[in-house]
Amino acid sequence: EAGVVQSPRYKIIEKKQPVAFWCNPISGHNTLYWYLQNLGQGPELLIRYENEEAVDDSQLPKDRFSAERLKGVDSTLKIQPAELGDSAVYLCASSTGSQETQYFGPGTRLLVL
Amino acid sequence: AQKVTQAQTEISVVEKEDVTLDCVYETRDTTYYLFWYKQPPSGELVFLIRRNSFDEQNEISGRYSWNFQKSTSSFNFTITASQVVDSAVYFCALCRSGTYKYIFGTGTRLKVLA
Numbered sequence: 001e002a003g004v005v006q007s008p009r010y011k012i013i014e015k016k017q018p019v020a021f022w023c024n025p026i027s028g029h030n031t032l033y034w035y036l037q038n039l040g041q042g043p044e045l046l047i048r049y050e051n052e053e054a055v056d057d058s059q060l061p062k063d064r065f066s067a068e069r070l071k072g073v074d075s076t077l078k079i080q081p082a083e084l085g086d087s088a089v090y091l092c093a094s095s096t097g098s099q100e101t102q103y104f105g106p107g108t109r110l111l112v113l
Numbered sequence: 114a115q116k117v118t119q120a121q122t123e124i125s126v127v128e129k130e131d132v133t134l135d136c137v138y139e140t141r142d143t144t145y146y147l148f149w150y151k152q153p154p155s156g157e158l159v160f161l162i163r164r165n166s167f168d169e170q171n172e173i174s175g176r177y178s179w180n181f182q183k184s185t186s187s188f189n190f191t192i193t194a195s196q197v198v199d200s201a202v203y204f205c206a207l208c209r210s211g212t213y214k215y216i217f218g219t220g221t222r223l224k225v226l227a
Contacts, residue, residue: 003157031213042117042204042217043158056213089156098213104150104158 002026004105006092012111018080021108024073025094032069033102034060034077035091043091043104049075050098082112115140117207119218126195127226134190134221136205142166144210147181147188152220153201164188166210195225 005024013019025032030051035043046065048056051072060067064083069075079086089109093102116139126132138147149161162172164181172179176193192199202220 009156033213041219042206043215044217045214048213091158093158095213099211101148101160101163102213102215103160106155106157109156 004092004094004103006090006105006108008108009106010109010111012113013082014113015084016081018078019082019110020076020078021090021092021110023075023077023092023105025075025092026103029094029096029103030072031095031098031100032075033093033095034067034075035093035104037089037091037107039088046077048098055098079110082110084112086110087112115142115207115209115216117205117216117218119203119205119221121221122219123222123224125224125226128197129194131191131193132195132223132225134192134203134205134223136188136190136218138186138188138205138207140186140207140209142209146208146210148206148208148215149179149188149190150204150206151201152204158204161190192223195223197225197227199223200225 032049034046037043047060049069067077089107091107093104095102118137145166147164150158152158178191180189202222204220205218206215208215
């Protein structure tokens with residue numbers, strides 16, 4: 001069974017530029033999560049989707065971050081405009097339900113110059 | 114408040130040595146889940162184990178074993194006969210039952226030297 005797929009794996013951009021990350025969850029997993037992981041820290045939840053609905057986006061900085069999961073399968077996380085402090089790893093995870101074990105993708109490592 | 118503490122920032126061992134990674138958690142809930150994940154250099158968090166707060170039985174899986182003690186709020190992870198491929202950052206996490214919010218520790222970087 002294929003795991004969570006994320007792309008790109010690495011992204012380098014200049015500050016004020018837009019950037020987007022893509023995630024395809026494990027087949028059959030209705031719940032999808034986006035996490036932010038700063039260097040030397042554990043992941044922190046940004047947003048959770050149940051199918052196509054964002055049921056918890058309380059930790060998402062909405063002034064510059066946005067996300068979508070239009071068909072309830074794959075998802076995109078966008079930052080516009082990017083700031084230096086956004087340099088981090090962005091992880092996507094999925095689970096069969098909100099109370100089930102979360103399985104993570106390899107992440108996208110973002111560097112903002 | 115919920116909190117997970119992994120006091121060991123980095124551990125280095127020589128191959129074939131046993132190593133224990135500590136995890137101490139804080140919660141007022143009676144029902145919760147504890148997890149361990151491995152994050153190799155490739156970046157992906159690999160699920161290792163999930164333990165229900167009502168199940169204090171220790172678990173062994175190959176070279177891996179976990180010691181869950183509610184009395185000390187600890188969920189320690191031991192790797193027996195460590196191998197170079199075990200080199201990674203290991204995260205302990207806590208999740209309140211009925212929710213989806215994982216509280217991660219800051220991780221322990223394990224270096225296994227050949």
